[in-house]
Amino acid sequence: MTKATENKSFISKFFDTLGQIFKPILPIMIGGGLLQALRDILLMTGVIEKVSSSYIFLNALGDAVFYFLPIYLAFTSAKVFGASPFMAAATAGFLLYPEVTKLFEWAKNVGWSLTLFGKIPVTYSRYPSSVLPIILIVLFQSKVEPFVEKHSPKILKTILVPLVTMFITGIAGLIIIGPIGTWIGNLINTLITFLNERSAWLVPTLMGAFTPLLVMTGAHYSIIPIVAQNLAQLGYDTVMLPGNLASNIALAGACFAVAIKTKRVNYKGVATSAGITAVFGISQSALYGVAVPLKKPLIYSMIGGGVAGFIAGITQIKAYSMVTPGLLSLISYVSAEAGMANLIFAIVSALVAFVLAFILTWVFGFDDLKEEDSQENVTGE
Amino acid sequence: MKNKLLKLIILLVCLHIILVGCSGQAKEFETFTPEHTSEVGKLFQIDSTNFIMINGGRIIEDKGNKILIVNYSWKNEGKNADTTFDNFTITASQNGEVLKPNLDYVKDKKKLVIAVEPGEILEDIEQGFILSTQEPVTLSILGSDSYFIVENKPIYTYPVKVVMDILE
DSSP states (O other): OOHHHHHHHHHHHHHHHHHHHHGGGHHHHHHHHHHHHHHHHHHHTTSSOSSSHHHHHHHHHHHHHHHTHHHHHHHHHHHHHTSOHHHHHHHHHHHHOHHHHHHHHHHHHHTOOOEETTTEEOOOOOOTTOOHHHHHHHHHHHHHHHHHHHHSOGGGHHHHHHHHHHHHHHHHIIIIIHHHHHHHHHHHHHHHHHHHHHOTTHHHHHHHHHHHHHHHHTGGGGGHHHHHHHHHHTSSBSSSHHHHHHHHHHHHHHHHHHHHHOSOHHHHHHHHHHHHHHHTTOOHHHIIIIIHHHSHHHHHHHHHHHHHHHHHHHTTOOBOSOOOSSGGGGGGGOOTTTOHHHHHHHHHHHHHHHHHHHHHHHHHOOOOOOHHHHHHTOOOO | OHHHHHHHHHHHHHHHHHHHHHTOOOOOOOOOOOOSEEOTTOEEEOSSSEEEEEEEEEEEEETTEEEEEEEEEEEEOSSSOBOHHHHOEEEEEETTEEOOBOOTTOSOGGGGTSOBOTTOEEEEEEEEEEOOSSSOEEEEEEOSOSEEEETTEEEEOOOEEEEEOOOO
């Protein structure tokens, strides 16, 4: 095997792993995001007040998804790495335990050096809403658990395996792996903040243009940790979700132009339904059913997505929750603190993506599919 | 299917009415809500059970840094013996920038974690903060209540702020 092939397989394996970890929890992240948007809409329309138990309950309903994210990630990571999901969730629960969180916060504020057994230093980390620490900890658990299982006497396995695994994983997580994960997370955050401050347009432009290629390689799931990290640490995302929105809506624009312009009657239906699903953020049918087979609409949608991503970047629009990037996700740009301008710029960006991709496809056209090809390309996700 | 759903909704509504009926009359409830600001040398309440008095401060030079050592007293009016850790947090800032803590020069660090009996006062507790300018320091003292209840509504807690002038 060549080095290039090895690298490629490692990268593709890495993306696959991230995808497998995040895919099962996407529904609750979307649900939590929409609940947060609903909370803000109710607040802005005066249905609930900020000083009320209703606000506290509604806020917690959506926020709990993100606050306890490490527990869900522990569960899915354990399934991916072949560790015990409940032991992994228990370790995540330990790191999120209110007294532990409070102790870390207090020590940070006061300057107290935390130790374990009076000797081993414990580095400050904040685990609620965190992403990377728990994934690394569960990866470690997946190595410890089989080792303990193998070396425990059969009669004591039910006692020793959970005891030793949870003890070693919990302590190693607390003093080494957790802080390393936090450090890497902070590094990514610093990098994104740096890019955001120096050239805010760059990442949304790239995301707007190249998201179709990420989807084709399956790498789009690998950006979810970055979005989750941004939402957890900053409370919003400016780099990934706005670019994704631009890309999906541009694909929709290209699909509708194809639907109108194609001479193949049966393909009109395919392109229309692909366009509708892309409008709602599901881009696979548009991509595999229209953009990739026709090639030119893919390029036009990448141009439209890139320009719209650029607009999203320079206007610094912020997505406040994780919603599938499509028409419905506009709700995630509504925030009591950001004001209406944020939503308006998000709509402008989506409109530019749609109109530009539509016009380019309409004006410059595409090579229509042959009759037999157009019948084969009725694909879903 | 629709019938089942309707029955379930009716059942839930009935259960809710029964639960509300059995839970008794709602009472008007208020907790202590502290003043937003206080002063050096004055004993003030920060939440339902804790009183603080900022006694003053001293400045120590360390490797080019100036460290403000804040001296304060804490009165535990709770029902149990407790530590500062469980009851309040003091942070410091200058011009809105949170100052980095430093405990290297405090007299007795253990005072931050020893238990104080109910009704007793722990004096001469110290915390240090690395100063960034010569501007006055704002101390923020946050108590342990999760919410303050005002006119039967829960509001998020807030710290009591005390401004300390650090110029000689």
